[in-house]
Amino acid sequence: MNVEITFTVNGQTLSARVHPGTSLLDLLRDQGFTGTKQGCGVGECGACTVLVNQLPVDSCLFLAVWAQGKAVRTIEGEALGNVLSPVQEAYLDAGAVQCGFCTPGLIMNSTAFVEKHQGQTVSREDIRRGHAGNLCRCTGYTTIVDAVERCLKK
Amino acid sequence: MFAVERYRRAESVADAVRLLAEDPFSIPIAGGTDILVKLREGHRQYANLVDVHGLAELESIILDTDGTLCVGAGATFTQVMESPLVREHAPVLAEGASWVAGPQIRNVGTIGGNICNGSVCADSVPPLLVLDAELELAGPEGLRRTPLRGFHTGPGIVARGQAEVLTKVLVPAPPRGAFAAASLKYAMRRAMDITTIGCAASVLLDGESIVWLKLAFSVAAPTPVRCPSAEAAASGKPLTAQTVEAVKKTVEVDVAPRTSWRAPADFRMHIIRELSERAMRTAVQRAGGGIR
Ligand SMILES: Cc1cc2nc3c(=O)[nH]c(=O)nc-3n(C[C@H](O)[C@H](O)[C@H](O)COP(=O)(O)OP(=O)(O)OC[C@H]3O[C@@H](n4cnc5c(N)ncnc54)[C@H](O)[C@@H]3O)c2cc1C
Ligand code: FES
Ligand code: FES
Numbered sequence: 001m002n003v004e005i006t007f008t009v010n011g012q013t014l015s016a017r018v019h020p021g022t023s024l025l026d027l028l029r030d031q032g033f034t035g036t037k038q039g040c041g042v043g044e045c046g047a048c049t050v051l052v053n054q055l056p057v058d059s060c061l062f063l064a065v066w067a068q069g070k071a072v073r074t075i076e077g078e079a080l081g082n083v084l085s086p087v088q089e090a091y092l093d094a095g096a097v098q099c100g101f102c103t104p105g106l107i108m109n110s111t112a113f114v115e116k117h118q119g120q121t122v123s124r125e126d127i128r129r130g131h132a133g134n135l136c137r138c139t140g141y142t143t144i145v146d147a148v149e150r151c152l153k154k
Numbered sequence: 155m156f157a158v159e160r161y162r163r164a165e166s167v168a169d170a171v172r173l174l175a176e177d178p179f180s181i182p183i184a185g186g187t188d189i190l191v192k193l194r195e196g197h198r199q200y201a202n203l204v205d206v207h208g209l210a211e212l213e214s215i216i217l218d219t220d221g222t223l224c225v226g227a228g229a230t231f232t233q234v235m236e237s238p239l240v241r242e243h244a245p246v247l248a249e250g251a252s253w254v255a256g257p258q259i260r261n262v263g264t265i266g267g268n269i270c271n272g273s274v275c276a277d278s279v280p281p282l283l284v285l286d287a288e289l290e291l292a293g294p295e296g297l298r299r300t301p302l303r304g305f306h307t308g309p310g311i312v313a314r315g316q317a318e319v320l321t322k323v324l325v326p327a328p329p330r331g332a333f334a335a336a337s338l339k340y341a342m343r344r345a346m347d348i349t350t351i352g353c354a355a356s357v358l359l360d361g362e363s364i365v366w367l368k369l370a371f372s373v374a375a376p377t378p379v380r381c382p383s384a385e386a387a388a389s390g391k392p393l394t395a396q397t398v399e400a401v402k403k404t405v406e407v408d409v410a411p412r413t414s415w416r417a418p419a420d421f422r423m424h425i426i427r428e429l430s431e432r433a434m435r436t437a438v439q440r441a442g443g444g445i446r
Pocket of ligand 1: 253
């Protein structure tokens with residue numbers, strides 16, 4: 001019943017034979033992309049967020065077979081060598097990281113949010129709503145919203 | 155790993171119907187945001203999948219020559235919310251979709267899955283009920299059309315044949331004149347929360363009076379419902395506070411809220427009355443009217 005799939009992760013081609021019940025999250029982690037975390041496993045927390053064709057999705061509720069032919073982005077692709085992405089840099093500057101468990105998922109969602117809203121006027125409420133699918137138990141969210149706001153002002 | 159026991163990828167709607175007909179225990183999977191959660195909980199009846207995820211045929215949103223808005227069942231909530239056609243011709247549907255979960259779920263969950271799931275909490279259903287939406291289903295005998303009203307037959311149950319695929323949600327052209335609609339959701343949080351009570355209203359006004367009111371609720375009865383008594387209490391009546399009061403009073407006849415861990419029945423009834431008023435007032439205001 002296994003299915004052959006090919007897609008890109010952070011620009012590199014990845015081919016695998018997977019059982020159709022494999023989540024994209026499990027496949028990514030098995031392939032060494034362990035930056036993506038599993039929290040709830042049922043779409044509630046956003047820790048597993050990756051971008052599929054630029055859209056943030058919960059990879060725990062997304063079948064690996066659905067990635068066929070698509071472009072997946074994970075946290076591993078965001079920094080170039082030692083240079084952080086603008087969103088990562090802003091998280092650092094704003095102090096938006098504490099324990100860091102939620103951070104890879106949040107950064108992926110923020111990245112898609114910032115890329116989508118660049119040049120638009122966005123309220124703090126819009127940023128909050130845009131991050132409603134990510135839980136963070138440490139930061140209190142204010143610093144996360146600050147970080148996203150900074151990126152959009154740049 | 156999800157306990158998928160049989161998996162077949164459909165190449166088209168026709169292919170999906172054939173695959174479903176071949177195996178009476180199989181079900182379609184679109185966004186999987188309901189099915190995969192059920193599978194994780196160990197429900198074996200979701201283990202034989204016919205995959206229609208991302209079928210281009212199911213995703214298009216178009217306007218028919220007669221003004222009917224045809225929303226592909228496979229359109230995600232995000233696609234529905236962002237579609238210029240939906241925003242122009244059925245803004246209340248975009249509003250309803252925006253209440254669902256958070257961005258990640260809205261990027262994957264589909265409107266067809268929201269309807270076929272049969273859940274009484276489905277946020278896209280009340281707005282579609284007040285727009286008198288119809289469904290198009292493809293089955294072994296061909297295509298059929300059926301009103302959304304009546305498609306939900308019990309908690310978690312819809313009148314979909316096992317081998318049928320929902321292809322389109324059809325929203326008739328809005329009536330000419332002062333028409334508008336509103337969709338509201340009461341939940342503990344404004345995001346990532348299942349609806350405690352959902353409500354939608356649409357109105358057509360004529361000067362100082364209401365030509366008709368359409369009112370629908372989710373989670374107010376075993377299935378999503380329209381409210382014929384409350385609608386009759388407003389239709390043909392003047393735009394006054396008495397009319398609003400009459401709707402709030404009569405709506406009790408149309409609903410049967412129950413107690414659950416989320417909220418007791420009497421609290422739900424209170425919210426139902428309150429949302430009837432708010433949805434009605436918002437729709438009236440959007441239609442350019444005011445309640446005296
Ligand atoms: C964390 C979380 C939060 C959520 N919050 C909300 C919320 O706030 N509001 C809300 O309304 N829902 C919510 N949901 C539920 C879910 O996201 C929606 O019901 C969604 O619309 C389901 O669509 P899907 O495509 O993912 O369905 P799937 O899981 O793929 O399928 C659901 C059902 O529909 C059937 N089906 C799907 N497509 C078709 C088709 N084209 N033809 C025939 N049958 C079909 C399937 O066989 C199955 O029975 C939430 C889910 C999660 C995980
Ligand atoms: S682990 Fe995927 S949303 Fe929580
Ligand atoms: S930083 Fe700890 S969960 Fe967000």
